[in-house]
Amino acid sequence: MSEVGKPHDRVDGRLKVTGTATYAAETPVANVAHAVIVSSAASHGTIKAVDTRAALAQPGVLAVLAVGAAPKLPDANKKNSPQDKILQLLQDDALHYPDQPVAVVVADTLERAQHAAMLVASQVTEEPVALEVPGGEAYKPEHAGPRGEPDTTRGDLAAGLAAAKFKVAATYRTPVHNHHPMELHATIAAWQGDKFLTVYDATQGIFNVRDRLATIFGLDKKNVRVIDKFVGGGFGSKGSPWSHVPLAAMAAKQVGRPVKLVVTRQQMCSLTGHRPVTVQELQLGCDEKGALTAIEHKVTSETCRFDEFVEPSAIQTRMIYSCPNVVTSHRLVKLDIATPTFTRAPGEATGTYALESAMDELAYAANIDPLAFRIKNYSTTDEQEKKPFSSKELMACYTKASEAFGWSKRKMAPRSQRDGNWLVGWGMATATYPARQMPASARVTIKADGTAVVQVGTQDLGTGTYTVMTQVAADELGIAFDRITFELGDTALPEAPLSAGSMTAATVGSAVKIACQKAKQELAMRGGKGEVTVEHHNEVSKDHDKFAMHSHGAVFVEVKVDEDLGLVRVSRVVGAYAGGQILNAKTARSQLLGGVVWSIGMALVEETVRDPKTGRVITRDLADYHVPVHADVPDIQIIMVDEKDPHVNEVGAKGLGEIGNTGASAAIASAVFHATGKRIRDLPIRLDKLLPDVHA
Amino acid sequence: MRRPRVLAFIDPWSPDPAELPAIQAHLRGLGAELGVVTKRGTWLVTPDDPPARLAEAPEADRSFEVADGATLVEALAAAGDAMRTPAPMTFTRREWALTSIAAGFSLALFGCKGKPHEDKPAPAPPPVVKAPMPPEYDIVLSVNGSDRKLKVEARVSLLDALRERLGLTGTKKGCDHGQCGACTVHFGERRIKSCMQLAVMSQGMKITTIEGLAQGDTLHPMQAAFVAHDGFQCGYCTPGQIMSAVAMLAEGHAKTDDEVREMMSGNLCRCGAYPNIIAAIQAARKGAA
Amino acid sequence: MEPFGYIAAADEKMAIDEAPRGTFIAGGTNMVDYMRLGVIKPTTLIDVSRLPLTNIEAAGDGVKIGALVRNSDLAYHPLIQQKYPVLAEALLSGASPQIRNMATTGGNILQRTRCPYFRDMHYAQCNKRQPGSGCAAIGGFNRSHAVLGGSPACIATNPSDMNVAMAALDATVHVHGPSGERDIAFVDFHTLPGDHPEVETVLQPGELITYVTLPAVTGKQHYLKVRDRASFAFALASAAVVLDVQGGTIHGARVALGGVGTKPWRAKEAEAALVGQAPSPAVFAKAADAALAGAKGQPTNAFKIELAKRTLVRALTEVSK
The missing domain is CATH 3.10.20.30 (Beta-grasp domain)
Known part of the structure; x- marks a missing residue:
């Protein structure tokens, strides 16, 4: 029987529940010194001086590297790829954003380094800060993220709007989000002489880190080794190295000892990326029968002044529904902030909130059931790219989820259900996320004793890579699941891309599959005896040019809203998802659950707030930046819809890491509308936005 | 070009999985590889790979003999201490043996680190008064x-x-x-x-x-339930969730799913494994009852 | 954290004798938090956590609670569950089970504000940290701040849930200091910020809270907390109420508000509006208006005025069911 698809327990489960899984900062390193980043108190301007004397006077302090007195790194900001960030490595006196590193203190103990860091004082000539997207000068970026044109036009928008019987025009806003993986960003840097560097780093992409460090320190890539066996969550924030990574290596070089640098939770609000604010203007029109005649989706998001990141929120709008006249655009406003970056379902998380909310508004304008309205406008091809879908089981998602939820019993009118003080509302939305793949290599060794080792320099962020790759290998090799070891998280292994964009299952799974097939053939050629090792480099499926490839889903939500107090609780969620071949039913379900929980957070509680004068993050810790707690999350029913896709890649998997965080926040917002009659177009939906009158 | 390397002469010795993590921790700290020469063969131990048996004797920047009665780990630890702090003023005989080895060893290591970079800034002037x-x-x-x-x-x-x-x-x-x-x-x-x-x-x-928490190789029922119900993804909040859940059952104030959610709300999970964690806890409760 | 010395007090006398040298620490949940932020920098910590101030016992018609009783032990104690459910509810709505297992009664009384400008040492302006430096919260982001009892110098909220119940229950705080022992009425224990937000209580240097007493109270009790998350969040508004209704008339009322005041906020005006009336939505609304009559909102926290009223009305409605 096939191992792929089985709900195997995680192979690394035992390590994780016994506390023996070793995360980057936990790597045993004798004589390790502790480094702490000194963050700027001032927000923006020119650093005039950094006074390190008091810090240097502290016992145990080994070095203080500060702006103006730090080792010079000529290639500090040479990017290896567009996704690399402009870093702040104490090289110049420009202060771009609050909390920017102005020094690094290294001491023999963590406590001494932390204390000395508090004694470093910097003098800054301050300049005023611009912090708000509205009113800022917007410009058109070259690309809407790594995948797409910033602007598209299909058909004639004005004609489509003119032809519409029903129209909706609304502006939606999403705030800054911080990723806040539970594992703090952390780097241990250990030099071996001048030319060799080993780094234990909390990262979603060990090879990205290797390449950047090689560039910055002028090292041969082969001599930089990056290791990360367990990643305590990333969600985009660990996708490319931030300033602390080279700073740790710089500090280690300076003190001639390995250095451990752990970014604090407070610093993670500014130093390791965030999801930018988006302001999204939508115009939708449909005819009498509910057929869409026009969609306009204009996105403006924030970026920093010294680097660029686009939240591509309108990408899904180009293909998700059938509509002849569609215009989308992305604009950026430069602010005096730290650099935004990819955050779980970048683009789609914020974009589906706006688009699917507008779809709900139009369904109400046309008095059509929101589900029926989606079905009416079902797209059978990608009308923007003019390509067929490689597979699309969205209709089955709608059917299965709505039946499990009991959607047919829904009354259209808002405020039609009640449970004591609680108004009850139901909402739904479509979920979608692209199915991507990148090249990757895998090495397979079949040993004489009938066991096998499969190696890929990929990562397991908690997605289940260790487990699902073992399952893929078991099927291809015909070797029992428990006789295969899968190794990852080391640049000494064959190269694979970063773990992001829901593409690891497809990318690494395909490489593993073909490598295993080759290894089996090789063994057969040798008469089935002895040990063979085969390495295979896998390219992206050629069908990516011919087909549009996306995962899809439908999510249905029940909320309860306290009529007097404005409290909102999600009481029920049913989501059905089609993501191609499921490699492990248990871990796949977990990823989808997690995505939905993120949507609950995004819809109801999450917001990074900046001080209006200084731009310093106010919500600096996990007491002030609310992520959902146990009590916020009801039981969530996940339905996995069968989907066979012969085109998407060798394993037929589309990826499920992010789609859970699409659509669901709109479903919640629509459910709040259904409960209260009040439409909140500005996330998160906190009680102060529903007060003083929970009525519309 | 190769990494700094030291050679140790010790006999008998063979790679011991119990000893290896400590040896590798010291090698990471020293920034060196280690060649171990025994009468029965030579090994190369690096910070992050399994030990490899060498056909030929390795080149070395420095070699030393591990003193009688000392282990390789002790010798490496002494070397690290010597790197970190000036040699102590008084010695027992054994300390002398280890420290003298270590002092030479550390010098060798510093030597192979090469000269300081020319672009390295001048060290800050020593502060007048060192804080107590x-x-x-x-x-x-x-x-x-x-x-x-x-x-x-x-x-x-x-x-x-x-x-x-x-x-x-x-x-x-x-x-x-x-x-x-x-x-x-x-x-x-x-x-x-x-x-x-x-x-x-x-x-x-x-x-x-x-x-x-576990009894030897036998997982605590809560740990087993977390594995079976996939009560984690990245695993970083997991030890805290499990310790919290075990204590919560002993406290006896939460029984229904909603009560458990409330009493587990001090443990955040960013991956969003909450529904599975609740399932695991309730399964462990039934198993315990 | 600044380096500091550590003394474990063997008994109460030693603690008081050592007091001039340092700062008391018990549960540590507040002290360690603020020391790590750099907000407080004691030179010596005097560990009082092992002192035998951990009893909960009946005292006359009321109860006497040792200052070192942990929040969880207090909340689940039969005397408290039976006679002071409002206190149990308040305690169990605060923080998380782990924190409640650490935090003590005395420490909770002295809990510092959660004002983000107070907590972030990078702000030069904070009259509480640095008297005379100004207040960054006024004109800043002040969604969590107080609408009652603020001054031009400070609008920081007292964040404790327990304190709200203690205020409603007319607790008395017993302290032991260099000049002997004394009792302080709970409602007088915390001070309004006025021109001196750096002063938060009437506690004198070297005084140690030793126990708290609660008088007997009559009537139905309830603590209602409204917050952004379903759990593990500080109150946006909360209400502790005790309502004694006899023969359809309110004979006695105790009302205190949390999350909205610069100190645990006893609302005597609301009580006056309730006593002698028959419980009704209109009477409750009038009481709520009276409680918030002096409220002053900031741009980002003005919603709390209406929220606090509704919270109080809901709490009163619950106890009059």
């Missing part, structure tokens, strides 16, 4: 059934004592302010957040961490 040494306290912590002696400043948290000094990294740091629950341990019978607890105030109480 903070007082340190000799304490004994009872962790997972064994007494662990430590010398710590009063500002060291129980969490940092566990993670940075006792090598018990199963207890996680997620916020350092009592806001995430990743550092949950049992303090006596109670679940507490070890980041908010000073080590000096933790004496005389039985402390249990995630490493002390």
Whole structure:
């Protein structure tokens, strides 16, 4: 029987529940010194001086590297790829954003380094800060993220709007989000002489880190080794190295000892990326029968002044529904902030909130059931790219989820259900996320004793890579699941891309599959005896040019809203998802659950707030930046819809890491509308936005 | 071009999985590879790979003989100490043997690190007055059934004592302010957040961490339930969730799913494994009942 | 954290004798938090956590609670569950089980504000940290701040849930200091910020809270907390109420509000509006208006005025069912 698809327990489960899984900062390193980043108190301007004397006077302090007195790194900001960030490595006196590193203190103990860091004082000539997207000068970026044109036009928008019987025009806003993986960003840097560097780093992409460090320190890539066996969550924030990574290596070089640098939770609000604010203007029109005649989706998001990141929120709008006249655009406003970056379902998380909310508004304008309205406008091809879908089981998602939820019993009118003080509302939305793949290599060794080792320099962020790759290998090799070891998280292994964009299952799974097939053939050629090792480099499926490839889903939500107090609780969620071949039913379900929980957070509680004068993050810790707690999350029913896709890649998997965080926040917002009659177009939906009158 | 390498002559010796993590920790600290020459063969030990048997004797920057009665780990540790601090003024005979080896060893290592970079800035002028040494306290912590002696400043948290000094990294740091629950341990019978607890105030109480929960190879029922119900993804909040859940069942104040959710709300999970965690806890409860 | 010395007090006398040298620490949940932020920098910590101030016992018609009783022990104690459910509810709505296992009664009384400008040492302006430096919260982001009892110098909220119940229950705080022992009425224990937000209580240097007493109270009790998350969050508004209704008339009322005041906010005006009336939505609304009559909102926290009223009305409605 096939191992792929089985709900195997995680192979690394035992390590994780016994506390023996070793995360980057936990790597045993004798004589390790502790480094702490000194963050700027001032927000923006020119650093005039950094006074390190008091810090240097502290016992145990080994070095203080500060702006103006730090080792010079000529290639500090040479990017290896567009996704690399402009870093702040104490090289110049420009202060771009609050909390920017102005020094690094290294001491023999963590406590001494932390204390000395508090004694470093910097003098800054301050300049005023611009912090708000509205009113800022917007410009058109070259690309809407790594995948797409910033602007598209299909058909004639004005004609489509003119032809519409029903129209909706609304502006939606999403705030800054911080990723806040539970594992703090952390780097241990250990030099071996001048030319060799080993780094234990909390990262979603060990090879990205290797390449950047090689560039910055002028090292041969082969001599930089990056290791990360367990990643305590990333969600985009660990996708490319931030300033602390080279700073740790710089500090280690300076003190001639390995250095451990752990970014604090407070610093993670500014130093390791965030999801930018988006302001999204939508115009939708449909005819009498509910057929869409026009969609306009204009996105403006924030970026920093010294680097660029686009939240591509309108990408899904180009293909998700059938509509002849569609215009989308992305604009950026430069602010005096730290650099935004990819955050779980970048683009789609914020974009589906706006688009699917507008779809709900139009369904109400046309008095059509929101589900029926989606079905009416079902797209059978990608009308923007003019390509067929490689597979699309969205209709089955709608059917299965709505039946499990009991959607047919829904009354259209808002405020039609009640449970004591609680108004009850139901909402739904479509979920979608692209199915991507990148090249990757895998090495397979079949040993004489009938066991096998499969190696890929990929990562397991908690997605289940260790487990699902073992399952893929078991099927291809015909070797029992428990006789295969899968190794990852080391640049000494064959190269694979970063773990992001829901593409690891497809990318690494395909490489593993073909490598295993080759290894089996090789063994057969040798008469089935002895040990063979085969390495295979896998390219992206050629069908990516011919087909549009996306995962899809439908999510249905029940909320309860306290009529007097404005409290909102999600009481029920049913989501059905089609993501191609499921490699492990248990871990796949977990990823989808997690995505939905993120949507609950995004819809109801999450917001990074900046001080209006200084731009310093106010919500600096996990007491002030609310992520959902146990009590916020009801039981969530996940339905996995069968989907066979012969085109998407060798394993037929589309990826499920992010789609859970699409659509669901709109479903919640629509459910709040259904409960209260009040439409909140500005996330998160906190009680102060529903007060003083929970009525519309 | 190769990494700095030292050679040790010791006999008998062969790679021992129990000893290897400590050797590799020291090699990471020293920034070197280690060649071990024994009468029966030669090994190359690097910080992050399995030991390899060499056909030929390796080249070395420095070689030394591990003194009688010392282990390789002790010799490497002494070398690290010598790198870190000036040689002590008084010696026992054995210390002398180890330290003299180590001193030479460290010099060799520094030597192969090469000259300082020319672009390295001039070191800051030494401060006139060095701040006083903070007082340190000799304490004994009872962790997972064994007494662990430590010398710590009063500002060291129980969490940092566990993670940075006792090598018990199963207890996680997620916020350092009592806001995430990743550092949950049992303090006596109670679940507490070890980041908010000073080590000096933790004496005389039985402390249990995630490493002390399983009975040998047999997982605690809560640990087994977390595996079976996939009550985690990245695993970083997991030790805290499990320690919290075990204590919660003992407290006896939460039975229904909603009550459990409330009483587990001090433990954040960013991956969003909450529904599976609740399922695991309720399964463990039934298993225990 | 600044380096500091550590003394474990063997008994109460030693604690008081050592007091001039340092700062008391018990549960540590607040102290360690603020020391790590750099907000407080004691030179010596005097550990009082092992002192035998951990009893909960009947005292006359009321109850006497040792200052070192942990929040969880207090909340689940039969005397408290039976006679002071409002206190149990308040305690169990605060923080998380782990924190409640650490935090003590005395420490909770002295809990510092959560004002983000107070907590972030990078702000030069904070009259509480640095008297005379100004207040960054006024004109800043002040969604969590107080609408009652603020001054031009400070609008920081007292964040404790327990304190709200203690205020409603007319607790008395017993302290022991260099000049002997004394009792302080709970409602007088915390001070308004006025021109001196750096002063938060009437506690004198070297005084140690030793126990708290609660008088007997009559009537139905309830603590209602409204917050952004379903759990593990500070109150946006909360209400502790005790309502004694006899023969359809309110004979006695105790009302205190949390999350909205610069100190635990006893609302005597609301009580006056309730006593002698028959319970009704209109009477409750009038009481709520009276409680918030002096409220002053900031741009980002003005919603709390209406929220606090509704919270109080809901709490009163619950106890009059």
